[in-house]
Amino acid sequence: MAGVRAEGRASIKERTLRVDRWWLQPAITVFVLVSFIIYATFRAFENGYYFVESSHLVSPFYSPCLSASCEPGAQLFGVVAPQSILGFGLSPALLILIFPLGFRLTCYYYRKSYYRSFWMSPPACAVAEPHKKYTGETRAPLILQNGHRWFFLAGLVFNVILTYDALISFKHEDGSFGMSVGTIVLLTNATLLWLYSLSCHTCRHIMGGRLRHFSKHPVRYKGWTIVSKLNHYHPVFAWISLFGVALTDVYVRFVATGAISNYYFF
Amino acid sequence: MGRQVKLRIWRGNKENGDFQNVNVEANEGEVVLDVIHRVQATQMPDLAVRWNCKAGKCGSCSMEINGKPRLACMTRMNTFEEDETITVTPLRAFPVIRDLVTDVSFNYKKALEIPAYSPPANLGPGEARMEQIDVERSQEFRKCIECFLCQDTCHVIRDHEENKKSFAGPRFFIRIAELDMHPLDTLRNRKRTAQEEHGLGMCNITKCCTEVCPEHIRITDNAIIPMKERVVDQKYDPIRWLGSKISKREGIS
Numbered sequence A: 001m002a003g004v005r006a007e008g009r010a011s012i013k014e015r016t017l018r019v020d021r022w023w024l025q026p027a028i029t030v031f032v033l034v035s036f037i038i039y040a041t042f043r044a045f046e047n048g049y050y051f052v053e054s055s056h057l058v059s060p061f062y063s064p065c066l067s068a069s070c071e072p073g074a075q076l077f078g079v080v081a082p083q084s085i086l087g088f089g090l091s092p093a094l095l096i097l098i099f100p101l102g103f104r105l106t107c108y109y110y111r112k113s114y115y116r117s118f119w120m121s122p123p124a125c126a127v128a129e130p131h132k133k134y135t136g137e138t139r140a141p142l143i144l145q146n147g148h149r150w151f152f153l154a155g156l157v158f159n160v161i162l163t164y165d166a167l168i169s170f171k172h173e174d175g176s177f178g179m180s181v182g183t184i185v186l187l188t189n190a191t192l193l194w195l196y197s198l199s200c201h202t203c204r205h206i207m208g209g210r211l212r213h214f215s216k217h218p219v220r221y222k223g224w225t226i227v228s229k230l231n232h233y234h235p236v237f238a239w240i241s242l243f244g245v246a247l248t249d250v251y252v253r254f255v256a257t258g259a260i261s262n263y264y265f266f
Numbered sequence B: 001m002g003r004q005v006k007l008r009i010w011r012g013n014k015e016n017g018d019f020q021n022v023n024v025e026a027n028e029g030e031v032v033l034d035v036i037h038r039v040q041a042t043q044m045p046d047l048a049v050r051w052n053c054k055a056g057k058c059g060s061c062s063m064e065i066n067g068k069p070r071l072a073c074m075t076r077m078n079t080f081e082e083d084e085t086i087t088v089t090p091l092r093a094f095p096v097i098r099d100l101v102t103d104v105s106f107n108y109k110k111a112l113e114i115p116a117y118s119p120p121a122n123l124g125p126g127e128a129r130m131e132q133i134d135v136e137r138s139q140e141f142r143k144c145i146e147c148f149l150c151q152d153t154c155h156v157i158r159d160h161e162e163n164k165k166s167f168a169g170p171r172f173f174i175r176i177a178e179l180d181m182h183p184l185d186t187l188r189n190r191k192r193t194a195q196e197e198h199g200l201g202m203c204n205i206t207k208c209c210t211e212v213c214p215e216h217i218r219i220t221d222n223a224i225i226p227m228k229e230r231v232v233d234q235k236y237d238p239i240r241w242l243g244s245k246i247s248k249r250e251g252i253s
């Protein structure tokens, strides 16, 4: 903490003189993210209850389902991985996990959240951080945060797939048109994911942020304006889409285990 | 008739210093700077404090109030509890001169390191023509009053004195962004130097600068992150790098 106690600065021993509850927000962030990680890990390894054949529902943790161990009805995009590798059963969730995980890990908003809450760098504004040295995002591994755009693009592919999942759930068991609670759940989840992706800072940059002359690119300027508006709410979308994914999975799991039945409106 | 308030003011110089408690009157509608002035007038005639406009526009009265970097002239007394002791200290990221006055010359040195606006050579005085939508983004950054509260709160230098040599700070990232987004600026290496010389990569976008900016400039969202993305275009995106080699385009229009 040489910083605030560095030579020449006002000699004050407290690491912060803030009197408000500055620790509350990082504490809540840790709690929410740890809960999500625990639940997601449990579900990724559970390797079951992610598909409801009769209602055409698939959990977002397991879509696209690409391994040979996938339930046949869930293999919408073919099989790219064997059932097990070196004798270890391979959960289909683990195959695809890196994409949504990478997108959120490199997201500018989540970076702020976990740098503050987990790494305490800084825990809150004007609260001295505990680290002796600091190099920010200039070196490995954090320099890899600059690859956010690739995860953003992969995220778009996932959004398309999850939207497709939602659309095919507009069906009864016999294939006739219908709509269930599960349909609404999947559709809401896909919408939230689209809002999260489209409000992304990288999206804003690609849309038009990188231009110098907006006046020469009226269409991109318009797009940039819209994304900028969404971008304002990026933190909100980041959180509610995270809850969305978890709750969608909870719902599909409940239906798949038979704990509840998937009610059809028509 | 005013009420009595309790103040705990840091007094000292760069060798040593400590807090001193005072009770002082505060009247309806007053701000922290008013009360400090009353302390100066009635009890501590030699208390050093810097100020000018008392209207939140000169950026002189930056200090830390209850641990938060703030303008004293924009912090209303009625935001504190009746019996609360209000702690006032100088900015904690810069060397103290005396009492509440700090030496902010670090910022002026950093300002000098950023090349000025460089218009096209063939453009005479008064000939520049730009459309409003092209300059809008830069205009947000021109609202800066140079209070340096963002510089003070930024943990990169606040908590790590040794980073000062390699880090320009948020106030100057908005300056770089302003120029890099300027439709007529001709200097095309601003992205590269932002990363390589001014320490843009040290910023971990934790947004404290945005939180304290009295002009509500969205420093992180509108300047730092867009600049980080522009740096990726030039330095870390192989596809765009290849594209720029093939089309021999420098930068983007």
Ligand code: SF4
Residues within 6 Å of the ligand: B150, B153, B154, B155, B156, B169, B170, B202, B203, B204, B205, B206, B207, B208, B209, B210, B220, B224
């Ligand atoms: S967002 Fe970056 S520049 Fe702003 S205070 Fe945080 S680290 Fe410093």
Ligand code: SF4
Residues within 6 Å of the ligand: B059, B143, B144, B145, B146, B147, B148, B149, B150, B151, B170, B171, B174, B209, B212, B213, B214, B215, B216, B217, B219
């Ligand atoms: S950007 Fe805001 S906080 Fe920073 S110096 Fe300018 S007005 Fe002050």
Ligand code: FES
Residues within 6 Å of the ligand: B051, B052, B053, B054, B055, B056, B057, B058, B059, B060, B061, B062, B071, B072, B073, B074
């Ligand atoms: S005295 Fe000018 S900003 Fe406070």
